[in-house]
Amino acid sequence: MKIVMIGTVASSFLGFRADLIKALLAKNYTVYAFTSEYTEEELSEIERLGAIPITYELNRGGINPFTDIKSTYGLSKKIKNISPDLVFSYFSKPVIFGTLAARLAKVPKVVGMLEGLGYTFTEQPSGISKKTQLVKAAQILLYKLALPQLDKIIFLNPDDPKDLLDKHDIRVKEVEVLGGIGLNLNDYSYTSTYPSQPTFIFVARLLAEKGIHDYIAAAKIVKDKYADAKFIVLGSIDKEALGALTEAELKQFTEANIVEYPGHVNDVPKWIANSSVFVLPSYYREGVPRSTQEAMAIGRAVITTDVPGCRETVIDGVNGFLVEKWKPQALAEKMIYFIEHPEQITIMGYESYKIAQDKFDADKVNKRLINMLGL
Template identity: 30%
Template sequence: MKVLFLVTDDWYFLSHRVGLARALRDRGDEVVVVTAPGNRVPEIEAEGFRHLPLAFRRGKADQPLNMLVLRRLTRIYRAERPDLCHHVSFLPIFYGALAARRAGIEAVIHAVTGLGHAFVDGGAPRRVLRWAVERAYRAAFRRGNPIVLFQNGDDRAHFVSAGLTDPRSCRVILGSGVPIDRFRPVPEPSRSGAPPVMLHPSRMLWTKGVGDSIEASRLLFERDVDHKLVLAGRTHASNPRSIPDSTLDAWQRDGLCSWLGHTDDMPALFASSAIVTLPSVYREGVPMALLEAAASARPIVTTDVPGCREVVVDGVNGFLVPVHRPDLLADRLALLIADPDLRARMGRAGRERAERLFSQEHVVEQTLACYAELLEPAAPLPAGTDAPAQSKSLP
């Protein structure tokens, strides 16, 4: 079997889909990966996957080039003739659905990895953007008979209630899976009186709650709570919500944080930290950083939003706070800073939850079952019958 992955960026494929691709390779399947050109393409090819470049275009200024993207992708699909296409996130879903239809490819997986900033409240301009995105999703899902994968029940419920997709095509698989053998629980480092490290691991976007983590740090210093906030993640120049380097530098000069930029060795970064915070307002799928934190046995403070609340049970393996409440975020962080036993107890609970619900092996098994369903379809469900989907309320 030949499986083609269509993903916007090389780094995203490596961080979120390489485990699935390895499982396919190891059982003898051929894997083709289509992403924009990037400096991590050699890592994809070193895995034994064939890489084909496709530069997705973002923003209004690039609209005249969109047909070039579609034509290039259609040529790729017609030349490769994959048995199954796996499209990951909005742009690959939109273009991939059109190209698959033109190329006559019937077995298609559309993976919705969260709803993104278009679904964050923001007045009339955001409503217009949301309308356009929903229209594009509706058109994509009506082409052929795809399986649509969601990472949380809230997103599935929204798409079904808005009439964007047939509920019978929907499946919920919680996240992309975390390699629990790579992210292992280790004791907090001995710091000889140094304060606990609070880690904020994400792209440097306002919608990822970076500003709220900074404000919580400021409040903690005002309360004389000793701590160190570390930001780990790249900026994203093409994203309008990206935080300027100058702002990040100013926060560092003010002593509110240390910014590491992109870090390859995430297990070591979690091992050097005591607490993980991600007060996101972004419509997450299931954030990989939170899965890695849970697998690393680190307590988490995050927002009570779809995707994040799939990982954290409030008061069990961390705390949930409302969005844009850095005061409450600071309160919960202060509790963890003051109580190493609480940190250890919540960390153990998070590790157990990661092993039980979010392991890469578990997610790969569920995804391969969806592949088999497409390639060896069973009898169709009666009209009006909803496909089984996991509840958004998890134990």
């Protein structure tokens, strides 16, 4: 049986799909990994996994109908040459254009997975810009065209189908909710030892939508009361994104001893293990944030926002706290709670670990996903 998986960046196959590919290969399926952004080394790594890498053209960013029509036609020819039994696409553009291409190629079964609704569906404190509204309208139009062509659409959280399908009256044949895409738990060792001073950690790109500004604002509030509290920031600066934390701002906050920023690190799990509590005040339309799953697997209590995706990781008051988005004061209060009740760091951290074992074990998740794919 031949399966075509359509993504965009090759690194996503290596970082997030490797265990799924291995599970499919173990069932003697032939897997073709379609990627539009890649290096030769990444293509070699996909081959070493046991999949067959296929490159195709897709303009991941802009919306140019002529370019997209041409890309869809080219993609359909590549799919037709393989003549697969199933096409499984993930991420917004591959789900749209991969689905249309698969139908053109007359593939018997086509399944798509949307891992969050992304930037265009993210509410902003100052409202959504006219440009973003236009992009969102175009995206919804394309979803209305493509999603009814799917045999099944899979979401990671239960809010996304409501906000996309129900709100915009998009008819689909079948909907499933997977939960997080999961982790290889062997890569994240549980640890119940904590630093002597309360240490909070933020791991994400330094974007407004990921909550970096709220994290820093909350850190200031906490440090006014507990000066020895530590606040670590891990993540890359995005010079293009609107509202992203700038290098100058980051320098200002590190020099003022509000946050510590070690720069690029390769051992993120080690940094999480050397912290007390994981904090992600995101308001981005996540699927289910992977960094939070990693922190939970390591055994860290979590403070995150009560928004789609993020709320799938925390049972409020059990393994951490859910706070309202855009509320640094509420965030600070929960951080202070952990400082004043240090025993809860251990108790809630262990609860996080148990939830991760149950919900985010890649082995269990991939079995569910393969079942959803009808394999």
